Amino acid sequence: MWMDALPQAVILTRDGAVTRVNAAAARLWGVTQDRAVGRPVLEVVRRHTLEALLERGGELELEVSGRTLRCTATRDGADGALIVEDVTDHRRREAELREATAVLSHEFRTPVAALRGVLEALEYDMPPELSQNFVRQGLQETERLARLVEDLAVGFRPTRARTLALAEAFTRAERLLAPELLARQAALSFGTDYLVRADPDKLLQVLLNLVENALKYGPAGRPVDVQTAGRGTWVEVCVLDDGAPLSDTDGLFRAHTRGAAATGQGSGMGLYIVRSIVQGWGGQAWAERRDNRNAFCFTLPGVGGLGS
Structure with missing residues (x-):
């Protein structure tokens, strides 16, 4: 059946009893499809939170055994459906992106401050040799900024x-x-x-x-x-x-x-x-x-x- 090809766990219910579970749901809750049919929802999902979600409809996220599950329930009269998607990897990538943003913000601060100091110094008249020294410093920090920009795409490994x-x-x-x-x-x-x-x-x-x-x-x-x-x-x-x-x-x-x-x-x-x-x-x-x-x-x- 097409439901068994879905990566999400799907449970169909009527009047609080399970009428169908797909293969992903059977794996998630450790129950065979045949044994799940006809049983109360709570006996299959073993969480009052999910039973209540099916009754009212809506969406929530659960932390189960180190995994993040996004649970969505819909109702149509006596019929209901619960769809559960494992979003652990997605949430991890979001956390890594937030962390990468914080790291980049911190790393950009030093070369930007150095460039500001160089530009402020170059506002004043000074001997050509000293001026050239400041220009070299500015170019070096500009190159460092360019490499940090490249790190946006390749991560933070010392490559x-x-x-x-x-x-x-x-x-x-x-x-x-x-x-x-x-x-x-x-x-x-x-x-x-x-x-x-x-x-x-x-x-x-x-x-x-x-x-x-x-x-x-x-x-x-x-x-x-x-x-x-x-x-x-x-x-x-x-x-x-x-x-x-x-x-x-x-x-x-x-x-x-x-x-x-x-x-x-x-x-x-x-x-x-x-x-x-x-x-x-x-x-x-x-x-x-x-x-x-x-x-x-x-x-x-x-x-x-x-x-x-």
Whole structure:
């Protein structure tokens, strides 16, 4: 029968008793079609919510064993029909889209701020060499924005991994963070250089997020140190600040989560983005208390040579 070809579960009823179930409904409720016919609706669907829905008609969503079911009921006198569709994958894609939008919004913020600073600087007369330096910075951030736009179509996996020296990422991060370092009167230091395998822009995003957090939540005027160490075939990078001890450090890496000391506006996505990027290249990201300082750490693939 044509009903058995439908992916949705369908139950037909009359006067509260089942007259027909299709193959999908038989699988969903674990009952054979022959045994379902003639039985009260409640004995088949085993949920008063669905029995009531059939009586009044309408639509609702149910969470059943980790699945999201969209249930639609119609009535025509004594006859009724219940259609149940598994929309779990659809809801998951919607959640991923919302998450991707939040991630993109967060990632766009840094290059946009950098470009604004470059354009503001270029409004003033300055030596040609300095002006050219600002133009180069602007072009570099424009390229970064272009790559982020491409990520709209291909997701957030680090697809442009190459071998680079950590010092390359450190230099870019220090330049972009210069205004914040000056405002906080904080010094930024970096550890031993290593050759690593990573997407340079993703690595920069991780560093910016961690150092910006250290500057925001650590005491003004206190240094922020980026320490490095070899861990077998991996390289460990830790950003240390003198902020107050943190509780539930693992929870800080969840989406839309902010620490107890967080003030002002924020998406709560920074550390979630850090962990997502790091896990994308197979590494780990965590926070711990180290030598009476907060340490936010991550690992990335090392390459034999520099620093080894």
